[in-house]
Structures are given as C-alpha cells and as structure tokens.
Amino acid sequence: MVLLGLRGGILGIDMGSVSLASAAGPVEPPMSWQSVPVGDGELLSLLLLRAQPGVEPGTTLLVTDELGGSASLELLPAESLQSLLDAAPPASILRVAGFIASRAIRPFRRGDDAALAAACHALAAQAGAPERHATPVALCGEDVQIWSLPRDLAPAPTTSLVIGRHRLRQASHAGGMLLLADRRFEGGYLLPAAGGEGPVHLAPASGRLPTLGELARRTDAPGRALYRAALQELSRRAAEDEAMRRLLRDHLVLAPLQPLTQVTELEEPFGGALEMALDDHAGGLFLRGWLRDPLGLIGQLTLQGSLGNLVLQDGQLIRFPRPDLVKKFAEAPHGSPGIRAGFVLHLPEAAAKPSAQWRLRVRLRSGDQVTLVAPPAITTPLLARDRILGAIAPPHVTPEILTRCIAPPVERLHRRIMEARQPPEVVRIGPVVADPVISLIVPIYRNVHYLRHQLAAIARDPALRQAELIYVLDSPEQREELEFMLRGQYGITRQPVTLVVQPANYGYGSACNAGVAEARAPVLLLLNSDVVPAGRGWLAPLLGTLAAAPHLVAVGPKLLYANDSLQHAGLYFERPETGDWHNNHYYKGLPRRFPRAERPREVPGITGAAFCVRREAFQKVGGFTTDYVVGDYEDSDLCLKLRADGGGIGYVPAAELYHFERQSITLHTGYTRSLTATYNRNLHHRRWSTDIAALMARDWPLDSIPAVGPG
Incomplete structure (x- = not known):
C-alpha cells in the first residue's frame, strides 16, 4: 500500500470522486481518502492506494474528479507519518490510525501486513494519553484470550479495531468483555468504534491466565x-462465529453433567422423559x-439450555405412537398415556x-414444576445422525415427521460428516496393469465372504487380464485382514x-x-463385493454394446439369484398411490431364461451392483452423489444424472453374473434398524x-x- 499526504488538500478537486492517472496508465483501485486537522486550522488529506507502477517518488499523477476539475501532483520522497502528525491533536492521530487500519483490513485485505x-x-501509542487498560482475565482454548474492558465502553454489541504490533483485526465485543483469537495482540490497542477518550491498551498478562473452566470453578463473588x-x-x-461456537461447545462438554431425570413411576398422575436432545452441529436441536x-395437569413446557430458555407451544410437538408406554402404564391408577404419547421436534436455531x-421444565397447572433432564446433547455428527435415524420405528414415521423433524437434522449432520472426510490410503499389490481396457471397482463394507470366489472367477477369465481391479475398503478395521487375503x-x-x-x-x-479416482481405463465397472460371474466371457457383451451403441453411456448385465432366478434385468421406478417413487427390477424372481429378459434393450436405469459406465460420462456428471446415507438410491440417482446429461442406459442379457443381494448392507445395524432407507428414498423422490x-x-x-454375444 502507498499513503500519500497532502497538506490542505487539492484546490478545486472533489476528493470524494477523485481519479488518478500516471504515465503508466490509470491508477487501479481500490483507493480511499481521509482529511484530519493537524493544528492551527490546517487540514492533512491522506490518500491510500495499492502499490503499483507509476506511483513512486519522482513521478507525477494527474488528478481529476467527476465535476471536471483537474490538477497534477508531484510525488516527493517519503517522510515519516509521525512527522506529518507532530502538531496534530491525539484525536486526529487516532483518527489516522483508525483510517489506515480499517482500510488495510478492508478493502485492501492487508490485515496481516506487519509493517x-x-x-x-506507533500512532495509537502516540495518541494514547491518557492511557486506558484492558485486563486479560482468562484463556478459552489454546489461543483465545478473554479481556475485561474499561467500564466506560458501551455494553451493547459493537465492532472495534484491534491494532497489534504485527497484525490488524476487527473484533466484536459486548458487555465489557473482548475475545481475541490470537495472544500476540498483547501490548496492542483497541480502537473503540465510538471513539471516546482514546485507545484501550491491551495490557500483557502478568502471569499464568486461568482457563475458562478454571474460572468456572471459582466460588468467590x-x-x-x-x-x-x-x-x-x-x-x-458463538451465534455468529463458528470457531467461537466450537470453543463454547468444548467448554460445555467438559463441564460436569447432571444426572438423567425422568418421571416414570406408575403411581404418579403424570410422567415424561426427554430421551434425546441432540445438537445437529449447525445450530439446530x-x-x-x-x-x-x-388428567391434563401440564400447563407449560420450557426447554432449558446452559445459555437460555425457550417456551414450547403444544402445537410444535409432533406426536407419534409409543406402544411400549401403553403397555407399561396399562395398570396405572391415573390412566393410560394414550397411544400417541411420543413427541418429536426439530428446532433449526x-x-x-x-x-x-x-432440560425440559414441566410446569403443572397447580404451579408445581418438574424438570426432565436429557442425556448429553453433543456427540459426533456420525453418532447424532444415526441416533436420529433410529429415533422412531419406521411404521410410526409420517411424511410430516420425516420432512419436518428427521430430514433437516440428518441432512445437516451428514453434510458435516462428508465435509470432514480424510483422503484414503492406496496400496498397490502387484505391477500396475498397462493400458487397462476396463477398471473394476469393488466397494467393500465388512462382507468379504465372496471375495475369494470373485477374485478366482476374474483370474480364470482371459478377457480380464487387461482389467484393472480396484477394491475400496469402507470398514478400515478390516484393513489387515483384507490386505493379507489380497x-x-x-x-x-x-x-x-x-x-x-x-x-x-x-x-x-x-x-x-474414491475407487474411480484411482482408475485409468476408459470404461468403469462398479461391482458389488457379493457379485460373482456366472461364467467366462461376460465382459465382452458389455464392452461390445458400448462400442456398438455410442448413445449409451452405461449398461448393466443380467443378475441372478443363487437359485438361477432373475434378480435384475434393468431397473425401473414405481410409485404407490401415496408415497415416494422407489426402485424395482424388471422380471425379478422369474426364471433365468424368461424370454423378455433375454432381449437387450434400453431401460430407465440399472443397478449399482454391476454398473458399467464410460468414465468420461461418469466424471462429467460428478460421479456418485454422496448425500445419501450409507448406501441406497445412489445408483438410480447416477442413472438419472446421466440421462439428464443426454446419455442412454442399456440392459445386456448376454452378460450374466450372480448377485447374493444386500449382503453388506445387512451388516450395518445402523441401516437395518433405522429410517435410513426411508430417508434415502424420500431424498431421491424430492x-x-x-x-x-x-x-x-x-x-x-x-x-x-x-x-452382442459373449466373447
């Protein structure tokens, strides 16, 4: 940045609409100016510019404004800023410091410019009499320092400039407290937005600062x-800054928890429990x-957190059946809870x-109160997502519950999970296949039962010697076992x-x-770990069909059950009278040689169990969508993306493989006992x-x- 100082401004020039040009051409924005009194009625005009050719000592600048005024400026050698401001009052010096600092942060984005x-x-120190102090009182996290500000600063939220020896920042503060995420601002200055008596000196800590947790354990007033x-x-x-929200979360998680509290005794005239109160990691609950x-004793429900309360209206609670409670309280002296005793709710903010x-405070109409205490609210996004998906039995989930209470927090949590993904580890076993004609990509989750059969069938087929074989392990705890086997x-x-x-x-x-990222062939075959070829020669019809039908971007084989009945002869969509579209397979359960299943044809989609696709088309549509949970509907989603991009999809019966269906997904208890399939289907439908x-x-x-016949 370049700072130009002009005593008295430029006669006849409107500095609010000024434009500059040098021999090198127009001076590029941004630029900003400020006038300050420096004594005896004299004004000093300061102009901030980005450093660029043509703006250096010895050059001349042409100055124009929107009113038609013009002048020229000869740039003289630099002198110190302090010398320009020797006679200026402290308020003017402070104004200059604030002008330079605020413009450096924005629009010049030079907040980390040490010079x-x-x-x-130096300017803030020059204007710092009488000096005011902020006192460091605690640490929050490894590097966030908490300062107690002078009493005369406005308690309302405001944003001020913070000037350190090496960096400049803007900081929001309120209530006499300032949080700065860098201990190196010690010895710096806070320039209050409202001005006041001068800068606030951020005094260095005199010794070890307590943590916020240690401060919480103090008992003195x-x-x-x-x-x-x-x-x-x-x-x-925390409400406006994700880093601060995380610090607050960490502090609260480490605080002692209250014991779980419920009212479950049969003899009580009312009862209740807050069984889950889960943070969705995006501000919702x-x-x-x-x-x-x-007996209608409950008058008001108030949700209580560590930092505030929220009164819940009865209409906010969406009720659902709890047969377990009906059974438990069948002989209760004051009566049954009714079939729809359960409630669920998502509060986005x-x-x-x-x-x-x-905690849920239950105020009775008599004036008495009972507090129901929930289990811990903060857990990992993965655990929170799976707990929400398992919160209600699938038969009891209505469209309203799904769309209002389940889908929003699950979407937020799943997004967090996917954003936190780490790169995989790649292990090469054997030499790299030169110029592969196809890349077989096999995702594995726990089920390795069929891998030896699959590998043996692939190795026995001469057509697959030029295939690249990629296994992707999604259950890393099996890494040693699988690598040993491979x-x-x-x-x-x-x-x-x-x-x-x-x-x-x-x-x-x-x-x-992840497997496709390692693939090098022009054609990809996404293959389930529980798919085994029915014989040799199955690959040629798939590749031959893609070669003979350029409009097709993906093809799928015939898949068989172990009893030789059809499992897949192309995928289509069907919808009940009420409900979401879902996937089905043509001729499922019919004999292997069912005549219609013997004829190649274009189909709406194909299953991901054996999905043969041109790599270019796959990459063009962004590959598989990853916002489905665990697995389901990604294959039809990919088919629909390929079709939306103009590609066709075909079924090739001459390629036959056995599919021992859904062997891996049944090993995922979070899927089989939850709403995951319902959630994925609804997401796909929407x-x-x-x-x-x-x-x-x-x-x-x-x-x-x-x-195209077998090879």
Missing part, C-alpha cells in the same frame, strides 16, 4: 461474576421424548448457542490389485468415487420426482439396442 500494523501501533460475563460474551460470539398426562445437556490371492493368481482404504465408513457412493414421472411415461420397447 502496516507496526505503523498503526467477583470470580463468579467474571465467569458469567465471559461465558455470556463467548455465547454471543433434535428432540425426542414422551409425556403422559391423562435452538442450539445456535450450544448446550452440553438440555496378497495371498495375488501369490496364487498373479492378478494385480489396488486396495483403497477409506479412513471411515463414508458410504457406498463415496467409496465408489430430487427426481418430476424426471422419473416423465421417464416412466415413455415407451420402453424390446430389442432397442443391438445384441
């Missing part, structure tokens, strides 16, 4: 007051619980200020293998995408309903693509 910060720091003020300011900042009130543990198989078959190990189970779509309806209104004739 600029040092110059502003000043210490408790200091803690409450610091926690209140951290809470306020998911609640599940139950209330038993046969209730946890903007997080709480480690939530190395042993390579020693027998000499079939090279690439093993991609995911750091955690991110789901089918993410695993396939995204593609219109496209699916148009697709299924089309005619799908037999023999619509050429027949």
